[in-house]
Amino acid sequence: MVRNQEDGQDKILSGEGISDDDIYEAMKDIPGYLDITPGDLKELFRLAYRHALRRIASAVRARHIMTGTVHSVAADTPLKDVADLMAEKNVSGVPVHDGTGTVVGVISEKDFLRHMGATEPVHAMRVISACLQGKGCVAAPIRSAQARDIMSAPPITVTEDTTLFEIMGLFNEKNINRVPVVDHSKRLTGIVSRADVMTARLVKGTEA
Numbered sequence: 472m473v474r475n476q477e478d479g480q481d482k483i484l485s486g487e488g489i490s491d492d493d494i495y496e497a498m499k500d501i502p503g504y505l506d507i508t509p510g511d512l513k514e515l516f517r518l519a520y521r522h523a524l525r526r527i528a529s530a531v532r533a534r535h536i537m538t539g540t541v542h543s544v545a546a547d548t549p550l551k552d553v554a555d556l557m558a559e560k561n562v563s564g565v566p567v568h569d570g571t572g573t574v575v576g577v578i579s580e581k582d583f584l585r586h587m588g589a590t591e592p593v594h595a596m597r598v599i600s601a602c603l604q605g606k607g608c609v610a611a612p613i614r615s616a617q618a619r620d621i622m623s624a625p626p627i628t629v630t631e632d633t634t635l636f637e638i639m640g641l642f643n644e645k646n647i648n649r650v651p652v653v654d655h656s657k658r659l660t661g662i663v664s665r666a667d668v669m670t671a672r673l674v675k676g677t678e679a
Contacts, residue, residue, distance in 0.1 A: 493522040525636060533638060534631035536668065537652045537661035544578070545570050546619040553578055553618050566651040567622045572658040574651050576622030586613050586621040628653045631660060638663055 497518035501511070543566040544553050557565060557580075564579035587610055613621065628651045629638060641650060642665060652661040 490523065490526070493519045493526065496522045528636035528639065529634045531635040532631060533629050533633045533635075533652050533661070533663055536635065537631070537663045538667060539661045541566060541651070541659055541662045543568055543574075543659060544618050546575055546617065546622070548618045550583075550613055550616045550618065550621065554583065564649050566626065566659055566662065567618045567624075568659060574626050574628055574653055574657055574659050576619070576624035577626050577649075577651065578618055578622045579648070582621045582623055583613075586616075626651060628657070629663065630654070635668065639668060642668070 494515070497515050500518045501514060542556060542560045542562055544556065546567055546569055548567075553565065557563070564577060566574050567576040567578055569575050627641065627645055627647060629641070631652055631654070633652075638650065642648070649662055649664040651659055652663060654660050
């Protein structure tokens with residue numbers, strides 16, 4: 472059972488969330504003799520703040536912040552139905568499964584645009600602009616395609632035990648906005664988005 476507390480960042484800013492260990496670790500980051508001046512104090516607080524954020528982010532797991540109700544599609548789902556689902560649910564990406572729940576890929580808005588003739592990253596309004604200029608429907612080539620035809624694979628996934636710190640690093644390294652959460656059998660159990668990370672209530676610890 473997770474013991475939720477006040478927002479971790481508020482605790483850190485008030486000083487309550489910074490532990491003695493964070494202070495000691497920060498002090499070790501400052502070379503030489505520590506003569507406390509306003510500049511030293513600012514540097515000490517900055518380093519302690521960084522250590523505290525990393526400590527808390529390493530304690531929070533995917534299972535604490537993931538969305539459990541996930542909109543997903545099967546690999547053989549027609550792309551029209553995928554697009555309808557994403558529009559209806561107002562999501563920018565969905566996991567793709569093999570029919571048994573095992574995640575085999577992910578489809579995002581970028582995948583649609585890339586397979587609609589975009590040779591480089593393109594804004595959706597460029598697609599609309601092309602249609603308005605009478606250049607034909609750029610979606611025509613993929614009208615009869617299925618989810619498996621444009622999904623990004625193999626999928627990038629995490630487990631429920633993956634830390635928030637690791638997820639943040641994954642988002643930055645892979646330049647992605649969401650990551651499916653899977654169990655040991657690679658079956659979908661949830662999803663974590665950048666929005667989940669940004670709005671996550673950082674917990675100070677967990678208990679069984």
